[in-house]
Amino acid sequence: MTPGSWPVPEPMLPAGVHPVLADAVRAATAALHAARRAHDRAGLAETVAIGADGTPTMRVDALVEEAITAAAQRHRVNVLSEEVGFLDAGSAVTLVIDPLDGSANAAAGVPLSCVAGALAVDGTVTEALTCWADTGRCWHVRAGDPPGYRTSGRRALDGAAVSLLRPQERNAGAWWRVARRAARVRILSSSCLEAALVAEGATDAFADAGSDTHRIVDLAAALLMVPAAGGAVLDVAGRPLELDPDLTRRWSGVVAATPALAAELAAAIRG
Amino acid sequence: MTPGSWPVPEPMLPAGVHPVLADAVRAATAALHAARRAHDRAGLAETVAIGADGTPTMRVDALVEEAITAAAQRHRVNVLSEEVGFLDAGSAVTLVIDPLDGSANAAAGVPLSCVAGALAVDGTVTEALTCWADTGRCWHVRAGDPPGYRTSGRRALDGAAVSLLRPQERNAGAWWRVARRAARVRILSSSCLEAALVAEGATDAFADAGSDTHRIVDLAAALLMVPAAGGAVLDVAGRPLELDPDLTRRWSGVVAATPALAAELAAAIRG
Numbered sequence: 001m002t003p004g005s006w007p008v009p010e011p012m013l014p015a016g017v018h019p020v021l022a023d024a025v026r027a028a029t030a031a032l033h034a035a036r037r038a039h040d041r042a043g044l045a046e047t048v049a050i051g052a053d054g055t056p057t058m059r060v061d062a063l064v065e066e067a068i069t070a071a072a073q074r075h076r077v078n079v080l081s082e083e084v085g086f087l088d089a090g091s092a093v094t095l096v097i098d099p100l101d102g103s104a105n106a107a108a109g110v111p112l113s114c115v116a117g118a119l120a121v122d123g124t125v126t127e128a129l130t131c132w133a134d135t136g137r138c139w140h141v142r143a144g145d146p147p148g149y150r151t152s153g154r155r156a157l158d159g160a161a162v163s164l165l166r167p168q169e170r171n172a173g174a175w176w177r178v179a180r181r182a183a184r185v186r187i188l189s190s191s192c193l194e195a196a197l198v199a200e201g202a203t204d205a206f207a208d209a210g211s212d213t214h215r216i217v218d219l220a221a222a223l224l225m226v227p228a229a230g231g232a233v234l235d236v237a238g239r240p241l242e243l244d245p246d247l248t249r250r251w252s253g254v255v256a257a258t259p260a261l262a263a264e265l266a267a268a269i270r271g
Numbered sequence: 272m273t274p275g276s277w278p279v280p281e282p283m284l285p286a287g288v289h290p291v292l293a294d295a296v297r298a299a300t301a302a303l304h305a306a307r308r309a310h311d312r313a314g315l316a317e318t319v320a321i322g323a324d325g326t327p328t329m330r331v332d333a334l335v336e337e338a339i340t341a342a343a344q345r346h347r348v349n350v351l352s353e354e355v356g357f358l359d360a361g362s363a364v365t366l367v368i369d370p371l372d373g374s375a376n377a378a379a380g381v382p383l384s385c386v387a388g389a390l391a392v393d394g395t396v397t398e399a400l401t402c403w404a405d406t407g408r409c410w411h412v413r414a415g416d417p418p419g420y421r422t423s424g425r426r427a428l429d430g431a432a433v434s435l436l437r438p439q440e441r442n443a444g445a446w447w448r449v450a451r452r453a454a455r456v457r458i459l460s461s462s463c464l465e466a467a468l469v470a471e472g473a474t475d476a477f478a479d480a481g482s483d484t485h486r487i488v489d490l491a492a493a494l495l496m497v498p499a500a501g502g503a504v505l506d507v508a509g510r511p512l513e514l515d516p517d518l519t520r521r522w523s524g525v526v527a528a529t530p531a532l533a534a535e536l537a538a539a540i541r542g
Contacts, residue, residue, distance in 0.1 A: 005420075005471075006408065041423075041472075104455060108432065109473035111406070135382070135406055137277065149276075152312075161379065166456045167447075176443070184375060185437045187458040200276075201312070202380035 006111065008033035009136040013129075014148075017140055020095055021117050021129045023071040028099060028115040029133050031067035032106065035060050044107035052085030053215050053247040060107050064115070065099035082217050086245035094120045096243055098217040102190030106133065116192035118220040120243055128221040130196045139196045141225045149200040151231040151257035157264045159183045160204040163194040165213055174210040174269045181268060195222035195255045199229045205256040210236050210269045214253040216243060222255050231255065232262040236269045277382065279304035280407040284400075285419075288411055291366055292388050292400045294342040299370060299386040300404055302338035303377065306331050315378035323356030324486050324518040331378050335386070336370035353488050357516035365391045367514055369488040373461030377404065387463035389491040391514055399492040401467045410467045412496045420471040422502040422528035428535045430454045431475040434465040436484055445481040445540045452539060466493035466526045470500045476527040481507050481540045485524040487514060493526050502526065503533040507540045 011025050035044060039059065047056040065083050072079045072087070078094040079087040095117055100106055102113035111134035118128040124143075131138040141147040154160055162182040166189065167175035179185045186203065188194050191214065194206040199222070208214045219241060222233050235241055236252035252269065256262035282296050306315060310330065318327040336354050343350045343358070349365040350358040366388055371377055373384035382405035389399040395414075402409040412418040425431055433453040437460065438446035450456045457474065459465050462485065465477040470493070479485050490512060493504050506512055507523035523540065527533035 104432075109471065110457070110468060111408075111473075137382075167450055169451070172447070176438075179438055180440070184460065185458060186381070186460055187456060189455065189457055197381060200380065202382075 006109070006134070008036065008133055011131040011138055012136045013138055014140045016142070017129055018119055018127050020072065020075045020077055020093070021119060021127060023075065024068045024095060024097060024117055025115050025129060025131045027067040027071040028064050029131065031064045032060070032100065032133055035063045041108055045104070049083065051083035053082050057083045058103050058107055061100050061103050068097055068099050080217065080243065080245060082215065082247065085247055092122050096120055096125070096217060096220040098192060098220070101192035101218065105189050110189070112188050112190045112193055114190055114192040116221040118224060123243060125220065125224045125243070128224040130192050130221045130225065132193055132196070139199060139225060141228045143224060147199070147225065147228045149229050151198060151226070151229045152201040152204050153230060154204040154257045155260040157181050157261060157268055160261065161186070162265070163188060163197070163203055163206040165208045165211060167209070168211050171209050171211040174271060177268050177271060178207065178209050178265065191218045192221060195226060198231060198255050198257060199225045201257070205254065205261055205265055207254045207265055207269065208236070208252040210252045212250040212252050214251045215247055216241065216249065216251070217247065219251065219253045226255050231257050232259040234262050234266060236266045277405070279307065279404055282402040282409055283407045284409055285411045288400055289390055289398050291343065291346045291348055291364065292390060292398060294346065295339045295366060295368060295388055296386050296400060296402050298338040298342040299335050300402065302335045303331070303371065303404055306334045312379055316375070320354065322354035324353050328354045329374050329378055332371050332374050339368055339370050351488070351514065351516060353486065353518065356518055363393050367391055367396070367488060367491040369463060369491070372463035372489065376460050381460070383459050383461045383464055385461055385463040387492040389495060394514060396491065396495045396514070399495040401463050401492045401496065403464055403467070410470060410496060412499045414495060418470070418496065418499045420500050422469060422497070422500045423472040423475050424501060425475040425528045426531040428452050428532060428539055431532065432457070433536070434459060434468070434474055434477040436462070436479045436482060438480070439482050442480050442482040445542060448539050448542060449478065449480050449536065462489045463492060466497060469502060469526050469528060470496045472528070476525065476532055476536055478525045478536055478540065479507070479523040481523045483521040483523050485522045486518055487512065487520065487522070488518070490522065490524045497526050502528050503530040505533050505537060507537045
C-alpha cells in the first residue's frame, strides 16, 4: 500500500468560513490528493528547496503550498507561508498558513496531517481554520464568536494527558520532566491537529518541550482557536507570539486547556 | 465538543472477510457510536469491572465487548477477549479480539482507536482484520493469501521511523535508547493501528520498549498481517507469542518492517 492508496477527502467546511480560507484549504487538499497519486513516498519526501523558515522543503510541501498561493492570488490577499515566506499583494488581509502540518506524516502515509490557516487583518488574527487532511474534519473559529467546542478545563499537570513534539538530545531533560508528571503522553507529529484536540477537549495540552522548533505558522490557528475554547497558548520562555514575516524565528509553544495548565507546563519545561 | 460529536463511520470492509469477523467489527463500531452518543468522557472512561487481563475495564470497553460477544454467540464460535477472557462455545473456531484498542483515546475523543480481531481454527490464526474505528479504514489478510499492502522493507534501526508505547519509569532507559537512534518517534496510543501502519509501510516499526504491557489480544492481528506483508513480530525477551486463554500473560511486542529490523530493535531495547 502506498500513500496514494487512501483518498484525501474533501474538507468538511463549516458554514460561514471566509472564502479565502475555504478556497485555500480546498486547493491544498486537492493538491495533496494529486501529489499522493503522482509520487511515491521517496518522491513526496524529496528535498526540493530550502524554505523561508530555513528548513528543507519536501516536494509534497511545495506542491501543496503552490496550490494555496495560487488561491490567495485569485483573492488578491497577502500570504505568509512556511516555504515562500511573505508574499505582499498590497492587501490589508494576510493568509497566515502552514500548508502541510505534519509533512513527514503526509509523505510517509501516516494519516495525521493538517492544513491550518489564519486570516489576519492589519496584523490581527480574525479567523482560523484547521482541517485534518486525512479525514476532512475541520475546526473553525472567528474572533468574538463562541466556537462549537470547549477545552477539557484541566488546570493541573499531574495526571494530565499531554501531547509533545518528539524528544531531542537538546531538550531530553525537559521532555522527561513533563512525561513523568503526565498520566498520558502522545506524539502525533502534527502540531495543528494536536492543538485542535486540545481545543475540543480530547487532550489537555500540547507542547514543544523547549526544543524551539515551532514557527509562528505552526501556532497561528491555535492562537485564536484555543483561547476562544477556554485555553491558552504561550511560549515556554515568555517570548511574545507574534505574526512576523521573518519565519526563521522560533518558539517553544505551549497549548493548554487553561491558562493555569499552560503556566504550570511551561514552568515544568523550564525546570 | 464531546466525543459524541464526531460520528463513528461504518467499517469499510474489504470483500471476502469471514462473516464472524465482519459481524464482530460491525457490531463493535455500532456499539462505539452508540456509547459515544449516550455517555460523556467521564462516563465512557469510568471503571466498571476488572477484566480477565487483570486491568480495569472502562465502560466503553465493556459496551463494545458486549456487542462483539453477542455477535460471536450468534455464530456459535468461541471468544478470547480482553475483559471477558475465554468464552467456550465448543467450536473449533475462536474469535481472538481486542474489542477496543486505544480505549483511552476512544473515551477521550482522540480519534485513534481500533477494533482488531483474528480467527483461529484449532489454535492457528487463519485470518485477521484491523479496523480504525474513527475512519472506517480496514486492513485484512488471510493466511496464505498475499495482502494488498507491503512493509517499508527497512532493515536498520538508525534513521528508522518507530512508534513506541509511552515511556514509563521502569523502561525509561530502553525507551530512550530506541528514541536516540530512530529518526522519528511517534506515540499514537493504539497498538493495533500502529501495527497496521507498519504493515502498509507508513512507518518502519512499533514496539513496547520492554514495559511488558502487551497482551496477546494486542498483537494477534499483527501476528498474521505483518509477516504476510514482509515484516516480523516478536517479543523483546524471546518469549513465544502464543494464543493463550490466560490473559494475564504479558509480552513486549516488536512489530517491524523486516525480521532484521525486529531483531535489531529488540536488541536495542534489551540494551
